[in-house]
Amino acid sequence: MLKVLFIKPKSWVIRKVAVPPLGIMYIAAYLRDYFKDDIAIKIIDNRLCEYNEEELYGCIRDFEPSMVGISSITVEAEDMHAAARAAKRFNREIVVIAGGPHPTQYYDEVILDRNIDALVLGEGELTVLDLVKNYMSGKGYDGVKGILLLRDGRVIRTPARELIPNLDLLPFPAWDLIDIKAYSRIHSMSMAYPRKYMVLFTSRGCPYKCIYCHGLFGRAVRVRSVANVSKEIETLVNEYHISNFEIIDDIFNFDYTRAQEIMDFIISRPYKIKFSFPNGLRSDLLDYNMLHKMKKAGVVFISFAIETASKRMQQVIDKKVKLDKAKEAIRIASKLKILTNGFFMLGFPGETRQDMSLTIDFAVRSKLDTAYFFIVTPFKGTPIFENNKELIKNRFNNISYKNYSYFRGFFNLSDVQTNELIEIQQRAYLKFYFSPKRIIKIVIRFLRLEKGFFLLVDISLMMLLLIFMRKLDKTKCAA
Structure with missing residues (x-):
């Protein structure tokens, strides 16, 4: 054997x-x-x-x-x-x-x-x-x-491997080879924890060409059938007693009809299950009908990947999110009492402090419950890296994988000084979270959740740590 x-x-x-x-x-x-x-x-x-x-x-x-x-x-x-x-x-x-x-x-x-x-x-x-x-x-x-x-x-x-055209032919993941309960005791990509859960891929690939993305699964969206996804959910509910799911597709709602049909299936079943989208939703493709159906199906958390609220930078990074539609989707989700998170990026090539201010203002004025502001990190193989090799070479020496981190940006490709970029990131967190109105909203929203008090303490400590950590980085730059 x-x-x-x-x-x-x-x-x-x-x-x-x-x-x-x-x-x-x-x-x-x-x-x-x-x-x-x-x-x-x-x-x-x-x-x-x-x-x-x-x-x-x-x-x-x-x-x-x-x-x-x-x-x-x-x-x-x-x-x-x-x-x-x-x-x-x-x-x-x-x-x-x-x-x-x-x-x-x-x-x-x-x-x-x-x-x-x-x-x-x-x-x-x-x-x-x-x-x-x-x-x-x-x-x-x-x-x-x-x-x-x-x-x-x-x-x-060797010659490139063709992508799998029919994802329904794949067997379900080997759930028995992991300790499912162990994942419920630590942080996932969703705010809605701790609970026994499983992650789902219902599709692979993304047709958009955002310059910071590697596109590992290709630019063509390959979807699993509604029947196949439904069978996986039923198996996890009945055999593994899973009641919480995180969908981590690149872009779950690219096929609007299919996304609705999956939600319809969940609504039709007698299960009391909850869903989170820690990533994988195109915000400007969401509308009231879709969000209402998601709420009815048990969606409790959505992350909106806005990245930048500068229309100019949206074109530069090739994401081209329609910001007015994204803002409306956030408002609707918030009104439906779905917990909302926003992802934003600061420090794109050619980005100015005015561009960054637009991003921060968008986040602060939105109905988002939480937000993360990341310093742009160019990964090898992505357009942002390949198109800015000379800039990266001139600004940074001895780049290695050890320079890459989840939360601490090493690179600065923007038009502002590094010390100022760190200050802008720190200010973004302070402006977003230290608003009396938002603090009250966050407290109310989180305390309504199961084990919400612990979630509230956790997110508070996390944000304070992020702010403090960037303050240390700023001090190092000044030194």
Whole structure:
């Protein structure tokens, strides 16, 4: 029997955050569906376990896998390399595969790690299946699409892997390979916690071309059928007793009719379930009918990714959100008593303090309950990085994955000084949260939620920490 170990690396964050690793869970389910009893699979989510390298080594030693797959985003890269090192230290014959957004975009750096044998570029199910089949038959990497190798000092990139056209053909994620309850005890991407929940992908891909996005799942939206999504929800409710869901599509409501039909299915069932959209909704495609239906279906939380309220910058970043429609969608959601959060970004190339002021004013005057103001981070492979290489090279030296963080912006591509940019971000948080009207609104909204007092304390501490942390960064810049 072949043993395969999947690892989701940890990263440094100002609070512990993790959601079930759907990408790995889909690949694990796909392998089991094909190989049946000829394969044994284990998943380690190191965001939960927080193992150091020695502890990871112990887990690998105990399981004795023949193959190790590591899925990583850039802020997890350091732990990805540690996991690969631990695997090879235990047994040099273990085949170590790395995939996910970081290896896909930073392939030229990751492949230099001698502890990593191959990279899976893009969507993983078909490619990993071929890799395992080849391993079991002794064919090495022959004929495997969508991978990158280092052979005799030469980088070899095989032909691109086609995307899966029919997502209904995928088995449901391997829920049994994770501790579902463990995720209810830490922060998810939603404000509506703590509770036993599961994340859902109902589609993959996004047709928009925002310059800061890597588009790992492609620019064509591939959707699962309403029947397939409905069956997954029913299975999770009936067999795993899940009553809370987070939908994390790139753009759930791109197909308006399909989105309504999924909500209609949920409304038609006798379940008392709740839904959150921590991302994945195009705000200017929402209207009263959709939001009312979402509320009726049990939606309790929506994040609105506005990014910038400058019409000029909306064109520059190629997001092109219709700001008036987005503002109206936020107002309607708030009126329906859906908890609302906004995501905003400061520091785009060419952005001025006037542009940033428009963004802050939009957030402050909106009906949002909470908001995050991030410093723009250009990731390799995205248009914002590729189109500004000279600017990045001139402004920053020795850029590495260690410079990337969830909440602390290292880069400044805007037209304002770095010290001022940090001050603007800090002022954004202060203006948004330190308004008597908003404070009263937040207190009332959160106290209505289950365990709302603890949520209120948590969000308050989080925002104070963000403000204080940026104050420290500003002091360092001044020094």
